[in-house]
Amino acid sequence: MNKGLFTVLENKRIAESVWRLELEGDTAAIKRPGQFVNIELEGFYLRRPLSVCDWEEGRLTLIYKTVGRGTEALSGVEAGRRLDLLTGLGNGYELEPSGARPLLIGGGAGIPPLYGLAKRLLWQGKAPLAILGFNRKRELILAEAFRALGAETIIATADGSAGLKGLATDAVSCAGVYSYVYACGPEPMLKAVYDKTEGSGQFSFEERMGCGFGACMGCSCKTKYGAKRICREGPVLEKEEIIW
């Protein structure tokens, strides 16, 4: 974990209510895809936790949806401004158990951390298959980016305006044989993925947080191995430990 100032390089709308924030700063504390950062915003007492989409030395990419006053204020932050971030928070995805052809399944604002994961799985010579679910075409994000990485990518939209018509989970039947499951998205989607996929996997959850680093126990959830803090022992839980 680290606390530091990042400079905004670009903050740009990339789809309906979705923004990409490019930052420059010390990313050394970020160890795994699926971890998150917590951003201080002027005028708000609590920080805003956002999952990491991708990172490299000195450079951080976040993709976020404007869902409330905090993220709306963030979307107004202009290039050149400096933001105070806590980085390297949460456990993130473990790449080790992925097998040769892991299934990455994401819904809407849950897709960004799967991009960083897909990239690193490909670096390890794995062949991830991504299923990306959206409500409609104008909310599409990262579809081309997943393909550009070289990941096999299936798009599903609820209204059929792009890719397959239906939910991300409806596309699982088109996935063929997969070795493992990585999921991120709204909780009803995660539950459907849990029910409709075979074998083991890792699921990333979200919860309203106080601190983001384990101090307040605000975001706890029950698991088969006892209470876990989404911000510290999570946000990624093993499929086998999840209690719905």
Place this chain on the structure above:
Amino acid sequence: MVDLSVELSGIALDNPVIPASGAFGYGYEFAEWYDINILGSIALKGTTREPRFGNDTPRIAECACGLLNSVGLQNPGIEAVLGQELAKLKRVYSKPVIANISGFSVEEYRYCCALADRTEGIGIIEVNISCPNVHDGGMSFGTKPESAYEVTKAVREVCGKPVYMKLSPNVADICEIAAACREGGADGLSLINTLMGMRLDLKTKKPVLANKTGGLSGPAVFPVALRMVWQVYEAVRLPIIGMGGVSSAEDVVEMMLAGATAVQVGAANLKNPYACKEIIERLPKVMEKYGIDSLKGIIGGAH
């Protein structure tokens, strides 16, 4: 050289800054951010006899200048706290710490405080009769003088270590409760716990918190806390640990001038993990600025 040291019921503290219960995990989590041995002491997370998960989520909501929490005393139970959790803290922190005990019956308070009293490394026992987030316990003991007296007396009988009663601001007259605690044999008082509040979500048109209400903390409550420390200092001559929205070295000095012997920092740690460290490092500069040589010398100085 300015003198930051204070003394709480015979326990010497290098400085008056103590992270508050519930806002600092079990302490060792913060050793990943800085060397926590600079802290005056540490108040452990609120502890009950049995393990508790606490309330359903969401249990955090935000407001201007603060937050609401309805965690509801999540903890692994007194044995695990004084066992595993304290052991982990002792590896990274060498000073006496403050146990924070809650209960749902007088007997439970007595049982847990007796255990804490026998545990090496616990310097002070802070008895929480003011948690707004649990039903049939917590705050219900701290809102009536009779039950506050009853818990204090029961705990006093089984404790040789200093007993500090942590009081609720959600009362008509906090001095009356403080006086009852003194009658029961309290060595000192911790004030204040959070103020009960709520927020609604305009999308769902329902409360944000699953528990509906929660405890307000952060800078928003500082003036309320300061006023209560002031009043209780005048009414009941017992040492006070002042808390409620303390976020800066200036706030620490203000709280001590109002009558606090030491100060706890809660919500500020959640926004900035370095909050206590920055306050301690800035205290000498603030003391110099206001011509203060010794913090001990300013306790209650505003009266």
